[in-house]
Amino acid sequence: PLVLGIETSCDETGVGIVHGERLLVDAVASSVDEHARFGGVVPEVASRAHLEAMVPTIERACADAGVSLRDLDAISVTSGPGLAGALMVGVASAKALALSLGIPLYGVNHLASHVAVDIVEHGPLPEPTMAMLVSGGHSSLLLVPDVTHDIRSLGATIDDAAGEAFDKVARVLGLPFPGGPHIDRAAADGQITIDFPRGLTSGRDMERHRFDFSFSGLKTAVARWVETRRVDGEDVPVADVAASFQEAVVDVLTRKAVLACREQGVDALQIGGGVAANSRLRAMAQARCDDAGLLLRVPRPGLCTDNGAMVASLGAQMLLKGRPASALDLPADSSMPVTDVQSGLPVDV
Numbered sequence: 561p562l563v564l565g566i567e568t569s570c571d572e573t574g575v576g577i578v579h580g581e582r583l584l585v586d587a588v589a590s591s592v593d594e595h596a597r598f599g600g601v602v603p604e605v606a607s608r609a610h611l612e613a614m615v616p617t618i619e620r621a622c623a624d625a626g627v628s629l630r631d632l633d634a635i636s637v638t639s640g641p642g643l644a645g646a647l648m649v650g651v652a653s654a655k656a657l658a659l660s661l662g663i664p665l666y667g668v669n670h671l672a673s674h675v676a677v678d679i680v681e682h683g684p685l686p687e688p689t690m691a692m693l694v695s696g697g698h699s700s701l702l703l704v705p706d707v708t709h710d711i712r713s714l715g716a717t718i719d720d721a722a723g724e725a726f727d728k729v730a731r732v733l734g735l736p737f738p739g740g741p742h743i744d745r746a747a748a749d750g751q752i753t754i755d756f757p758r759g760l761t762s763g764r765d766m767e768r769h770r771f772d773f774s775f776s777g778l779k780t781a782v783a784r785w786v787e788t789r790r791v792d793g794e795d796v797p798v799a800d801v802a803a804s805f806q807e808a809v810v811d812v813l814t815r816k817a818v819l820a821c822r823e824q825g826v827d828a829l830q831i832g833g834g835v836a837a838n839s840r841l842r843a844m845a846q847a848r849c850d851d852a853g854l855l856l857r858v859p860r861p862g863l864c865t866d867n868g869a870m871v872a873s874l875g876a877q878m879l880l881k882g883r884p885a886s887a888l889d890l891p892a893d894s895s896m897p898v899t900d901v902q903s904g905l906p907v908d909v
């Protein structure tokens with residue numbers, strides 16, 4: 561089936577079109593530059609940018625894919641979680657399209673979409689798959705028996721998300737927002753010279769928070785380390801700090817992900833979300849999965865950060881698996897839990 565997906569949960573207006581498990585087009589208009597000078601995403605600015613970009617991005621996606629709206633079999637849209645005003649622009653647009661074309665609408669979870677995008681990259685997901693979602697707002701280990709309706713959370717961050725830690729540490733180092741890609745690049749020229757803390761990895765912490773993460777202590781440790789050098793009038797070795805910080809994050813993430821696979825008897829690990837674009841995370845995950853005999857699946861970096869193709873991919877899976885369509889009055893739910901894959905479901909399903 562031909563499915564168009566719309567993503568507006570944060571600052572990317574994404575429109576993707578997939579044909580079953582094949583990606584036809586992924587059109588993204590980002591307002592990231594408008595937010596950069598504020599050091600973070602400004603919700604009102606994001607909503608307005610979505611409004612302006614929505615129709616042109618849909619038109620561009622259809623033109624690039626060589627499809628007409630009339631060819632579509634379903635519309636899929638991010639209904640949460642995310643910024644309320646931003647989500648509403650996408651949800652309203654999707655409802656209008658589905659209603660006027662007379663085709664089913666799927667309101668889907670943004671986080672589940674970060675997992676489902678890998679299907680258009682590498683084919684069907686093994687069932688079950690272990691998914692590690694590492695993004696700007698979330699860091700979770702998820703047991704995924706079926707990405708269209710059964711996602712279980714094994715653990716999550718108890719404070720900052722991994723991407724948030726990258727963005728905050730970048731700020732401390734004087735690198736631009738969003739900081740993840742800048743730390744990744746800076747670290748490539750650095751050495752791992754500083755042993756920063758690995759949160760929730762030992763003793764009682766590990767017992768109580770086996771599959772949880774904590775990055776705020778790490779962020780504070782980096783800030784203190786840098787501040788001490790600055791007070792002493794020493795140069796801050798930005799590349800080395802970036803490499804050492806990145807190593808600490810990636811070490812914890814990959815260690816716990818592999819452990820979760822082993823303990824749950826799952827032999828495939830999928831990594832999704834913006835931080836999955838990180839080159840060191842991809843390399844270490846590959847090495848540790850190889851050692852443990854696990855299949856690793858990570859989409860290309862451009863499909864790790866927010867996009868419309870991921871939403872289209874999940875919608876196409878729902879159609880293929882015969883999941884019921886969402887009600888046309890489905891809500892935009894800014895705090896939609898990761899375990900709710902779809903919104904606007906008929907009450908008796």
Ligand code: ATP
Nearest residue numbers: 695696697698723738740741744834835837838866
């Ligand atoms: P969520 O998916 O939790 O709602 P989000 O949609 O804002 O959050 P994504 O777009 O999935 O998040 O990811 C953005 C995050 O990914 C940012 O924090 C950014 O710094 C981080 N990021 C992007 N590229 C890299 C990279 N190469 N290395 C590390 N972090 C990265």
Ligand code: MG
Nearest residue numbers: 570571572866
């Ligand atoms: Mg973004």
Ligand code: FE
Nearest residue numbers: 695833834866
């Ligand atoms: Fe995201």
